[in-house]
């Protein structure tokens with residue numbers, strides 16, 4: 645009986661791998677509909693047509709396809725991790741006093757709501773205003789100490805110390821005028837707990853952490869299991885914090901395309917302008933479903949659309965969600 649189910653697993657997994665290879669080959673060409681993130685000089689030269697994916701299941705099954713091993717910077721995917729770190733270090737209620745959990749429908753770097761809605765509390769931690777505020781809330785009285793706290797979380801989750809892409813960091817540090825403007829505004833309204841330059845340094849360093857699709861698939865997998873690390877067999881993020889992070893990914897993670905993502909893909913996901921998408925499928929109550937025990941998904945495709953989301957990566961995720969019935973709704 646056990647032998648039979650093993651054979652079944654091997655068959656199902658090789659079918660999924662060949663489906664995935666076919667979709668990756670197909671959607672790669674859609675990258676020409678997007679552009680690399682031109683506003684960050686060091687991201688301009690990424691190879692438009694790259695597309696890669698890793699899927700990790702809690703039992704250890706791993707499916708990889710395309711350019712899965714190409715390193716890229718986390719950019720806004722880091723916002724999920726810094727929000728989790730701030731909740732761990734300062735407590736959920738303290739963090740939520742300074743940043744809300746409401747989607748905006750505005751661009752990720754928009755400044756408009758800070759002034760239009762008094763007293764100017766950032767709407768959520770997935771947009772830049774919220775993420776810069778969260779960076780200032782991380783424990784420690786210097787940017788280095790705040791970053792150490794954040795790196796500690798990464799080490800705990802991924803089992804390795806994060807590496808920083810210095811070129812991307814310097815490139816953004818020198819050109820981040822809008823983020824500086826956001827930080828100054830937040831300082832004036834007392835939401836920022838540190839100095840402007842300190843919060844910016846933390847925020848831009850976290851954006852410059854280098855990963856592969858395998859790393860973000862593992863982060864997604866841990867979140868899919870409500871903060872339980874299936875390899876280390878340990879609760880590494882409190883369940884309450886993991887659930888909050890997933891709700892924020894679903895409602896705000898794809899910026900002003902989050903509604904469309906929920907409607908047509910239907911899984912919690914977070915994108916970054918370098919072209920990464922961290923997504924996850926929670927365990928399903930319906931038996932016989934693909935990825936029934938849940939999975940983490942890491943995607944990289946550097947051509948992004950007007951919302952800042954990977955063009956080919958979003959199409960690939962949509963195809964997977966439709967074919968494998970992954971929507972949580």
Ligand SMILES: NC(=O)CC[C@H](N)C(=O)O
Nearest residue numbers: 719720752851916917952
């Ligand atoms: N959407 C993103 O990935 C934005 C992150 C980028 N570092 C910025 O602040 O503009």
